[in-house]
Amino acid sequence: MSSAHDAVIDRSDSLHAKEWLRAYQRVRAATEAICAPLHKEDYMVQSMADVSPPKWHIAHVTWFFEAFILKPFYAAYQILDPAYDHLFNSYYETHGVPFPRAERGTLSRPTVDDVYRYRAHVDLAMQALLTDPPQEHLPEILRRLELGLPHEQQHQELLLMDIKHILAQNPLCPAYRDDLVPAHAPEVKALGWLAYRAGIQHIGHDASAGGFAYDNEMGRHRQFVEAFEIADRPVTNGEFLEFMQAGGYTKPEHWLADGWATVKAEGWQAPLYWVERDGVWHHYTLGGLVPVDMSAPVCHVSFFEADAYAQWAGARLPTEAEWETVARDVPLTGNFVDQDHLQPVATKRAEGMPSQMFGDVWEWTGSAYRPYPGFRKLPGSLGEYNGKFMSGQMVLRGGCCATPADHIRATYRNFFPPQARWAFSGFRLARDTDA
Amino acid sequence: MSSAHDAVIDRSDSLHAKEWLRAYQRVRAATEAICAPLHKEDYMVQSMADVSPPKWHIAHVTWFFEAFILKPFYAAYQILDPAYDHLFNSYYETHGVPFPRAERGTLSRPTVDDVYRYRAHVDLAMQALLTDPPQEHLPEILRRLELGLPHEQQHQELLLMDIKHILAQNPLCPAYRDDLVPAHAPEVKALGWLAYRAGIQHIGHDASAGGFAYDNEMGRHRQFVEAFEIADRPVTNGEFLEFMQAGGYTKPEHWLADGWATVKAEGWQAPLYWVERDGVWHHYTLGGLVPVDMSAPVCHVSFFEADAYAQWAGARLPTEAEWETVARDVPLTGNFVDQDHLQPVATKRAEGMPSQMFGDVWEWTGSAYRPYPGFRKLPGSLGEYNGKFMSGQMVLRGGCCATPADHIRATYRNFFPPQARWAFSGFRLARDTDA
Amino acid sequence: MSSAHDAVIDRSDSLHAKEWLRAYQRVRAATEAICAPLHKEDYMVQSMADVSPPKWHIAHVTWFFEAFILKPFYAAYQILDPAYDHLFNSYYETHGVPFPRAERGTLSRPTVDDVYRYRAHVDLAMQALLTDPPQEHLPEILRRLELGLPHEQQHQELLLMDIKHILAQNPLCPAYRDDLVPAHAPEVKALGWLAYRAGIQHIGHDASAGGFAYDNEMGRHRQFVEAFEIADRPVTNGEFLEFMQAGGYTKPEHWLADGWATVKAEGWQAPLYWVERDGVWHHYTLGGLVPVDMSAPVCHVSFFEADAYAQWAGARLPTEAEWETVARDVPLTGNFVDQDHLQPVATKRAEGMPSQMFGDVWEWTGSAYRPYPGFRKLPGSLGEYNGKFMSGQMVLRGGCCATPADHIRATYRNFFPPQARWAFSGFRLARDTDA
Amino acid sequence: MSSAHDAVIDRSDSLHAKEWLRAYQRVRAATEAICAPLHKEDYMVQSMADVSPPKWHIAHVTWFFEAFILKPFYAAYQILDPAYDHLFNSYYETHGVPFPRAERGTLSRPTVDDVYRYRAHVDLAMQALLTDPPQEHLPEILRRLELGLPHEQQHQELLLMDIKHILAQNPLCPAYRDDLVPAHAPEVKALGWLAYRAGIQHIGHDASAGGFAYDNEMGRHRQFVEAFEIADRPVTNGEFLEFMQAGGYTKPEHWLADGWATVKAEGWQAPLYWVERDGVWHHYTLGGLVPVDMSAPVCHVSFFEADAYAQWAGARLPTEAEWETVARDVPLTGNFVDQDHLQPVATKRAEGMPSQMFGDVWEWTGSAYRPYPGFRKLPGSLGEYNGKFMSGQMVLRGGCCATPADHIRATYRNFFPPQARWAFSGFRLARDTDA
Ligand SMILES: [Fe+3]
Numbered sequence A, B, C, D: 001m002s003s004a005h006d007a008v009i010d011r012s013d014s015l016h017a018k019e020w021l022r023a024y025q026r027v028r029a030a031t032e033a034i035c036a037p038l039h040k041e042d043y044m045v046q047s048m049a050d051v052s053p054p055k056w057h058i059a060h061v062t063w064f065f066e067a068f069i070l071k072p073f074y075a076a077y078q079i080l081d082p083a084y085d086h087l088f089n090s091y092y093e094t095h096g097v098p099f100p101r102a103e104r105g106t107l108s109r110p111t112v113d114d115v116y117r118y119r120a121h122v123d124l125a126m127q128a129l130l131t132d133p134p135q136e137h138l139p140e141i142l143r144r145l146e147l148g149l150p151h152e153q154q155h156q157e158l159l160l161m162d163i164k165h166i167l168a169q170n171p172l173c174p175a176y177r178d179d180l181v182p183a184h185a186p187e188v189k190a191l192g193w194l195a196y197r198a199g200i201q202h203i204g205h206d207a208s209a210g211g212f213a214y215d216n217e218m219g220r221h222r223q224f225v226e227a228f229e230i231a232d233r234p235v236t237n238g239e240f241l242e243f244m245q246a247g248g249y250t251k252p253e254h255w256l257a258d259g260w261a262t263v264k265a266e267g268w269q270a271p272l273y274w275v276e277r278d279g280v281w282h283h284y285t286l287g288g289l290v291p292v293d294m295s296a297p298v299c300h301v302s303f304f305e306a307d308a309y310a311q312w313a314g315a316r317l318p319t320e321a322e323w324e325t326v327a328r329d330v331p332l333t334g335n336f337v338d339q340d341h342l343q344p345v346a347t348k349r350a351e352g353m354p355s356q357m358f359g360d361v362w363e364w365t366g367s368a369y370r371p372y373p374g375f376r377k378l379p380g381s382l383g384e385y386n387g388k389f390m391s392g393q394m395v396l397r398g399g400c401c402a403t404p405a406d407h408i409r410a411t412y413r414n415f416f417p418p419q420a421r422w423a424f425s426g427f428r429l430a431r432d433t434d435a
């Protein structure tokens, strides 16, 4: 079993629980590796309500295993501190009252050391449970573990997003790491268009083919997708700068009404983290403040900015069905967290096929995040995992430079509100095929 | 020509501009009839930012004809007051700077009499223009008139919504009118379900068949709609009361996360305008405060409430494609403004076919308001009419008791934010067909 | 009896209640004269939370007589509408729940005509009561009438302040009246300083000398006032413009911390109602938009602006004890509402004595509004009249061009929050006497 | 020289700078002793905008010496990090742009260790400077040191206030220390009243008598204080509980209008930090959550609550002149930080003289914080120290259980907004002497 992903797609009876334990340990270790460069002070900051302090993240993912596996299925489990259940419940309203999200930054106790003790305590219990699991509960335990591991991987990406946002507030512009793998930036080629014919597409996760997927990727269903064309790579920083120089942020005609209101209210003039220094555009990265690489995909733009660019360029964003139709046939490789760039980078474009569908930047689609036909929530509190957020958000696809490679799929549906910019979010153009 | 609708679907060369003039006059007169019961004081109130003072509505619809027809195409037109262009532009950012929406209630001048003089001034000019139109501009004039008339009809419905909201704020609960047509409330039958097979559906306005439609109803395109079932009537007040009595407003498990946050922030405990008096639920209607008719469709609920009810009932809302598939074959009749109830009423259910698809209440669908494939904005400032609102809103279908009968179509897409409640909005259940 | 003031200072047994009735009728008529130029639409606007719609003012002052005189003391009184007690109670929390202040603009009913009927109804009852008063209650009736008449006069000034604010929001800049008495603007002389010696001063209303005063002007008490100097006239528009031109609104060193925060939050760059047109400063007046008269006292400045000007000028504002010490010996004449300028005007300065202490502009003092030693609230709900506002406000003295001449006294204490600007508020400089 | 206070009152030529150095080191060490029990995580929290993270406090007080002494007067001084000047400037707008106060909690860097290095760096430089001072600047250096030491002492008290607020947010209710000195709570005696005759009082710091005082305690001036009576001890928790049980928080008649609005907006039902557990009132203290000691002075009440209690009790708060008149003759002893209770405690009342005038709780007065006659701001940026806050705040007197004993004086004027509750603030009653 070479990765967490391999693990999570085989929940057969024959699989030993110990293999799951190894997957568990690998995912847990990856979280701690992400936090290794942090000072205790960094663990504490909540730079906006959407951001959680890193300390909270590492406690919360631990709580998930405690609340949904250890407490219900491990009779011998000893609770470390009963207060943690309240403090580290993120949003499961049917599982007690969550501590208010916007006040997570006020909790100095438990300390970072306490929280690592909590992790060790839960890890030990998980090890004991999976070493000698109660057979009658094993299928349900593994089903929840299969959700708990990608849950922690999602928080690994959130940790990187949040650490970036936290350090970027600081006038000192401190680097998170100074040993990131640099990009070899080739000259980016002109954008090409790929044409797809109209037809019925099967969209969503194919449960019969096995493998894990979130509830929101099901049910698999048919969609009629009219003929369309799609760009063979994402929009670059250089192209986005042309939009800026053409007055893109000052002309309401390109914008959705809510987007234009946001531009004015927030004073947006460039993507998040961009700052002009002596006439040169820089942006804050996890390696510090550097000049913008004009060949790399533009990142940290909202849906509103992606849509405005597309309108300005005479194009539009792809729907998620179009995107999935294209991505289905593309190898699942790319610039993921494993490449250790932690920043989107330019790639040599393959002729005649789409590049960078996976990795680099999450790609905003033109689709609102709503349930598929046949969608069913998970039973119990875990039913709150995805379904209740299906309002007011837009779908993004393909993963990014902060996503674990074994976490992503062609059917994976990420989602953020249209004004959100702190995810590694970019976009790719699409357009209707002329009759 | 029996209605404005008849007029607007025939823009042939052979049509005399005078027939258009009669349609114009009919629509204009309908607006003034709606305002006839108002005091000057009622014309002034802006009870929330979304509501406009009635005076503003009647000036704004007049401005639309002035700005988009008279100024560009009627050389002899004399502007009454140049300041009106700023005051009565609603949201056309590419046509000057609109006066701030939330401050419309601060404008005591021009007075109501001034605004009626403005209406008369523009009506006179429109009459002159259409009596002797410049032939080279006639097609464009009629195209804009074809948009201007339904625009004014939309504001007729908004006037009734806003008047209701304005008077409902008043502790005196004044009736707008005391001569409304009462409902003959038959006993409502048990809800029935109608089944539809899976298949490709053609969705959106069929331009080749003629008739007017907004840009957002195009382009016509194919959608694959999986098998589904739909309720044969909307949910009633009585049914919604069961949800309330089952603790619907107090249980987060039924709600979307944004919905639950809204329930708590706003303190919602019942639909808008409902108030309990001596243990009996009353609601404010345009005829005053009356006991709730338990057989009539529930009204003034948000998308969030409709969705929560559906989740509680083990069902869901229909998509707009499902709704349109059903509505396409239903006669376009119902309880519209012409019936003069100005309130949804119970109807005798027809066996084996859906009732009340049109009229009574706008029906929330589960579809976010986004462009159809092939959508094109109108050129110029009129391009701001619909397209820029395609973010953060949900689609409603079918018209309501405040909609002019000749304004609605099976393809008509109305839209409001998911928390909005002051429209005459209700809903109908749908569900997946079991395999 | 030549004025309301004369009336209110003689509450002797021998006075006929009919004389009081005439005073009542004179004050009531003055209110209606102020409203005569209004359209019904003007009566409806609440341009900010602090402003009340004129309709509300004229109903509220009527309610005062109904609630505090007619209901308790006139057994035959017939209530016109029981709902009015809730709608027109301003802030008397011990007299039922007042209708929310910020929502007064949402009440279209009762209409303006209804409210005038309410006035007539109460006036008739007051006439009946005072024509044949119940002897056992007469002293208390007259005591309350003595408060109710200046209460209505206060609202006369508020009406003018609020009407000005309402019409000033309108881009049409409509004039309230076009027949105001113009100012004969003499050349203003250089500012002179008048010196006062240190000593014990008796401050506050001298009850033994008779005459009406509000509770907040008592108890009369001793204050030791150190030697000081005071300017012989208020600061003029021309002088204030020098402060502006010296960058006064851009330099934090002149400002109180709360003042500077307000300047930045509100974007203040000039007094309220000032606007630059083609390089010339204009300001909105009740006669419309006119060039600023540089010789007239500056008006519509906040305490923060007055204090910042004083700091910039190396001076300070007088305390209210200093102001009263000076004013005590000055004739009670000036530019009041009776002069019908409705705007501060320049006056010829009298040599060696302070000018414009009364009228023109309310003068901000450096004193916070707090109770005098020996202050006693009135009994019952009327105790809420003044005392509960003694927090967070600053004292102003001397009346203004919108104050009835018979309403003002040397001991009169007006008060507003330090950021308020819609009163006719200006200021006069003071400074310590060098040792 | 036995204390910082002794040091700061003797700025004679003969004093060796080394004695000042020892005072400096003693004050600096006291700050670090306060922080010794903290975890790094505690240093980071900003629990509300008014609270600063402890890390910020210890850096800011260091910055004060760097900015106002080392940079101007120590030529050899090497700046450790130029960015700190921006980060740790609190509010000196004339000394660059301060980092936004409400965002202090977002700064994880410099770390706690970095900040202690900064302290050591500055301490070393101060040692060098004071060991061999430039004679021509020595008077100004000492003048600024004389301000810098009480400045740091003020922040010592703020540290304790802020640490309490930070830890109190935490549902775990962690104790700051578990080794505080417990109170020996004697039975509190009935409240007694002390009478003072009317007369001229000299108020404010007597510069001729020597000793340090803040600018806001000058100029010394005369006030006429009418006869009054004052309580011989502060109001206790037990007495305040009677007010609560009498419905004090539910009756608007006791409250200032702003106070009542705050009660409703904030949902106040008890002093800050009070919580009912199983029918017993507890409160959070720096030693953890404990039952309220009914004999100790009530603490963590706002001016609004103090004033409401006084109105309910038929009394009032003393003015600051009254308070100072009384305090002038009382020994400067009490429950200060040096007693290590860190909580107000009951004391045996001395017969015939006021007790607890100093220490235990800051006592709200009825006086707004405004300048004395003859007040002069310090020159330069230090002029922002006190003067610019003289708006919207009320004066408190006497120091508290978190105040260093050598920091307080009878003339000392503390100030907070009327709604503030996180200071150790209580109150004492006063009343007018009946004629
Ligand atoms: Fe989570």
Ligand SMILES: [Fe+3]
Pocket: B060, B090, B151, B155
């Ligand atoms: Fe419109």
Ligand SMILES: [Fe+3]
Pocket: C060, C090, C151, C155
């Ligand atoms: Fe009033």
Ligand SMILES: [Fe+3]
Pocket: D060, D090, D151, D155
């Ligand atoms: Fe400080």
